[in-house]
Amino acid sequence: MKSPSATLLAEVRTFRQNHPDARYVDLIALDIPGHFYGKRYPVEMLEKVAAGSPLKLPQNAVLLGAQGGLFKIGDYCFNDGDPDANRRLVPGTLKPVTWESQPLGQMLITSDGTEAPIEFEPREVLAKVLERLQHQGIHPVVAFELEFYLFDKQLENGLPQFARDPLSGDADDQPNLHIERLSRFSDVLDDMAQTAKDQGIDITVITAEIGPGQFEINFGHCDDGLRAADWAALFCRSTRGVALKQGYRASFMAKPYLQFPGSGMHVHVSLYDAAGNNLLAAHQQQPLRHAVAGCLELLPHCMPIFSPNHNAFRRLGGTVNAATRASWGFEDRDACVRIPDSDPRNLRIEHRLASADANPYLVLAAILVGLEHGLEAKREPIAPLNEDRNSGTDFPVEMLDAVRAMQQQPVLRDKLGAEFVDVYCENKRQDHLAFQQEIHAREYRWFL
Structure with a gap:
């Protein structure tokens, strides 16, 4: 060698x-x-x-x-x-x-x-989690899905404008899932896909999403968690660059339009042993239930990771498939943790809560820690949404509350590292306070 x-x-x-x-x-x-x-x-x-x-x-x-x-x-x-x-x-x-x-x-x-x-570098945090799982004989297979919006290259008074339909020249202001939108924007989408492949990223499915100018890119399932997160990070960089070259602006901002769906980062995770057996499928899928319970227990404490900024919290409880409580379900896109229909070999969870602009290394690390905690604790999860549409537990929906919930959580401090948790929470707290240090024109309209 x-x-x-x-x-x-x-x-x-x-x-x-x-x-x-x-x-x-x-x-x-x-x-x-x-x-x-x-x-x-x-x-x-x-x-x-x-x-x-x-x-x-x-x-x-x-x-x-x-x-x-x-x-x-x-x-x-x-x-x-x-x-x-x-x-x-x-x-x-x-x-x-x-x-x-x-x-x-x-x-x-x-x-x-x-x-x-x-200790607080995102890739290092994920590397430690993966190393610990490997020592336990647990080998994750991971696939990211990322949603993003295309905007017109020029902002208007600092605000994004709908991307122009290349054929008609009109604003692409009709939210739909029509396949024709993939054809109309094929030049820029094909360039994005090919550029990603040139970066070594395994691009698979491209979907026109519900928002105007909104698309989703899926990546192949990868048995190297670090590489899977690398792909997500590099795709964001190359996609922004290609969009500008093609006369657009691409953004993974969580909620650019209040009236249209936000953009999420969906992460599929399955767990295998060294022989290639799906650990979640063993014993009539009991480990799957334990893993789900662990994810849901820690989810309210991981919100600064899943919703890393003020705008990301706007996405929660939105118009389409954006959960408002920690929940799970089989083939249910309203759930934070969805179990897609699959055979036992490919049984997996789909974690749907994170915003598209979240840090992929930290999102995956938090999900894996939830799965690990669940397998260790062996608790039963709450009822799935398929059985009870009101099932779920509350999670923080404001940054300062979320930071407080994360900072003192003992499992996260142990498994993600206390130094990382303290540094990350303070970074988010300071960022949030800095964001508040500007008076919006609306304040003057309301209170002057």
């Missing part, structure tokens, strides 16, 4: 041979709010990193707020000297960037697998 450095070096050299005009490569990682940060490296310097030279970025880049600012969180940011932390290249992720004007590459970097991983 090749050493990690030899494998990476071969990957970089192959990229240079295949893309001789690309002089730079963006080295990128996802921060807590779900934005990419990183550095643009000359490709020849990337060879040195692949060969073993140190790759360091500020540790506190992970702590950036939604607008890129730094918050005082414990001793981080302002009392720690803003130290660097080691990162490593993620093998297999060096790909061309085709949506910018100049040839370019991009590659994921991470602190997981380094000598001193950053």
Whole structure:
């Protein structure tokens, strides 16, 4: 077997041979709010990193707020000297960037697998959860589904406008599921799909969703949870870039229009043992019921992850398939945890609560912790919606309440890491307070 450095070096050299005009490569990682940060490296310097030279970025880049600012969180940011932390290249992720004007590459970097991983880095949080499950003989298979809106490239007074139908030139303001919308927007959708495939992402089904200019992309089922979350993160980046190139604006914002459905991140998860047996299907599906109970028990405490900003909470209780309580059901899209109809081999849960702009690493980590907790606790879940349409437990619907519910939850502190929980909750609290520091024109209309 090749050493990690030899494998990476071969990957970089192959990229240079295949893309001789690309002089730079963006080295990128996802921060807590779900934005990419990183550095643009000359490709020849990337060879040195692949060969073993140190790759360091500020540790506190992970702590950036939604607008890129730094918050005082414990001793981080302002009392720690803003130290660097080691990162490593993620093998297999060096790909061309085709949506910018100049040839370019991009590659994921991470602190997981380094000598001193950053405890609150999203990818590291997920890596620890997956490692613990692997030691227990549990192997998740994961598939993400992401909804997003296309808007006109130009905003009007800061507000999004309906995407223009390429054939008629009119605003695509008719919400529907018609297949013709896929044909009318085929140029940009095909470009998005092909660009994603060029990034190594397994794109499957494309759907025209109910909102005007709203679409959904499904990814293939993946037996590597980190790679599945990588796909979701990279798809968001490439899709925004392709949309701008094609004359649109793409957004994974949770609720861009109050009168139309929001955009969600649906995650399918099944669990297998080393022999390939579906753990959820054993013993007349009793483990499935336990796993569902664990997910529902922790769900109210994971709301800052599933609804990571003020706008995401607007999506809850919306017009279509957006739950207002922690619930589950068989083939029921009103449930937070849906059990799709399948044979025992493919039995799985579909977690439907997270907004499309949530951090995919953290969403998957929270779901897996819920499943793990349920399998350990072996409790029975509440009645499914198929039996009782009023079944469900309440969860917080405002950020500060959600943060309080998350921060003191002992299972989350144990299984996601107490340091991560404290840092994440304070980041969300500070972001929410910063968001409130602007007086909207409506306040003057109401109260002046």
